[in-house]
Amino acid sequence: MAIHKILVVDDSKTELMVLSDLLSKNGYSVRTAENADEAFRRLGEEKPDLILMDVVMPGQNGFQLTRAITRDPQYSNIPIVMCTSKSLETDRVWGMRQGARDYVTKPVNGEELLSKIRALA
Secondary structure (H helix, E strand, O other), rough: OOOOOOOOOEOOOOHHHHHHHHHHHHOOOOEEEEOOOHHHHHHHHHHOOOOEEEEOOOOOOOOHHHHHHOOOOOOOOOOEEEEEOOOHHHHHHHHOOOOOOOEHHHHHHOEEEEEEHHOOO
């Protein structure tokens, strides 16, 4: 599956800008959401090929949102990569158990992230 459209979910406007810039400069079409409600609205508007998911957000956190998306038959085939400052091994394992396909810690290494995205394609 080719990856062209990426939804970035993060409550930090700075992080959204950094990731959007990195991805768009590498040929990806990027949409953003700052929380779970907005993420579900974006999913309904246009189905992305990949979701980059922060964990620490107000309201529903990224673990909960990942679980909700991967259990929804309409969206369960969209790969999710956790992209978070939570760097403990237990966090990584928990993220993968919620349905994430990969896990990247902040600050994001651009080459590592792009490599992981290409590996999912």
